[in-house]
Amino acid sequence: MSSQPGVQFLGPRQRDAAWDKLQTEQFDVVVIGGGVVGAGAALDAATRGLKVALVEARDYASGTSSRSSKMFHGGLRYLEQLEFGLVREALRERELSLTTLAPHLVKPLKFLFPITHRVWERPYMAAGIFLYDRMGGAKSVPAQKHLTRAGALRMAPGLKRNSLTGGIQYYDTVVDDARHTMTVARTAAHYGAVVRTSTQVVGFLREADRVSGVRVRDCEDGRTADVKAHVVINATGVWTDEIQALSRQRGRFRVRASKGVHIVVPRDRIVSDAAIILRTEKSVLFVIPWGSHWIIGTTDTDWNLDLAHPAATKADIDYILGHVNKVLVTSLTHDDIDGVYAGLRPLLAGESDETSKLSREHAVARVAPGLVAIAGGKYTTYRVMAEDAVDLAADDIPARMAPSITEKVPLVGADGYFALVNQTVHLGQMYGLHPYRVKHLLDRYGSLIDEVLDQASGKPELLQPITDAPAYLQVEVVYAAAAEGALHLDDILARRTRIAIEYSHRGVNCAEQVAQLVAPVLGWDADAVDREVKTYQARVEAEVQSQAQPDDLSADALRAAAPESRVELLEPPVSVSEIP
Structure with missing residues (x-):
């Protein structure tokens, strides 16, 4: 029942040591951005035997990666957009995380798709979900099951009887995205990466025509340092264009921010044994069980304002309430809402004016000698995106690089998780905790549970x-x-x-x-x-x-207008001339 030996603590002492290493060591790869793709790239590179640094201006997952719909899903709706390759890839990644890489964080989730049109919708959706299941959606979870109206209402009594004519049950997954991203970064540190938050890139180092590293600024005390690297990977999501401008290199693609808003309501406001997926005129609306709450979202609108703090409006919240209340027996009001959050999706800019139609595929490009950029994609495919970015970075790394192995590398806390679940009662007796508390801890920390509880010694x-x-x-x-x-x-x-x-x-x-x-x-x-x-x-x-x-x-x-907790953070785009 011991935790994985030698798992890297990311505490104040490590932070000080990381600053010293950033200044004094020559890195193969420096990754900018502590979201899931940046953390994934650091893990991918470190497990290939490269010397890696990861720097993030704010906190792990402080942008897009903590503000998703909390699903590690294949993207059922992308089948309608004929993005079969993306769905197949995402389902493979979902299966890997569910069974091997992060079973303590990624959990199966039962969904109800309410059928609303009598003739065409059931065969149409059944064909789509059948394809979803055959592409890999039903390996570790049950395949689709068809329900009559009565059967669907037994599963979700909170739905209006006239809001559906039947239903289809299928499975997807749910994840605490912020914890997952932090765990990916911590796993990278476990395998030797130097990872440091509150460390903002404020300039690029150059040797002749190539990028040879970055200048960073400590967002806590304002210190600056030069970090040398053979190659820099820009994995900053919606900030891709800003970092690109800072590098003074012409970008190969542009990223457009789409705002997605979610509301959080108490579990007793909606009576259902399953998550619910609802079609809207633009996209879909998810109703996701989340502990003692439901998460309901999302919107999909263009955003051109502050990238760090996207704001939800009353109009966004009204849109979500309006759509979900169409199908609920007991309508939700603003007073029912415990939480609201808004996030930005980094979409590859395309021809369409509607962000909901922009591609969720990712793009990776060698922008200049020593500089690689990656953007787009979806949370579920972070590992593939990371692998692609590091593969392309190989051109600038003198040493021969091993192939990616991250599909075989469980995140910290995954090893031993299933055995510990079977020992929940014993663990509770050992620490004097109720079994439901132990389950809560196992689903957040996995086999690091004793390391957490040791803090209470x-x-x-x-x-x-x-x-x-x-x-x-x-x-x-x-x-x-x-x-x-x-x-x-x-x-x-x-x-x-x-x-x-x-x-x-x-x-x-x-x-x-x-x-x-x-x-x-x-x-x-x-x-x-x-x-x-x-x-x-x-x-x-x-x-x-x-x-x-x-x-x-x-x-x-x-x-x-609200103050930043990181007092020395510079608002992008910054330039070297702004640095004291």
């Missing part, structure tokens, strides 16, 4: 729940700071845990308690604790106010 009070967020134990936030690279309250409340979207107070009520818990780990004095709490409160207040605004412009103005 001699401090039994840490095994108590957080007062105003009782789904989480106090030890979990301590571990987030000690081992998972969390530097600020926002990192902990919005990404290491999901308190920011799972409680109607959005984390404000427990901000002080959490800050006091992590202060000894992060070296915060009373002033630092006060500053963190006030900054977090201001962020939440700005988000809540923005969600009452009628349009993107007014919502963005409110959200962008």
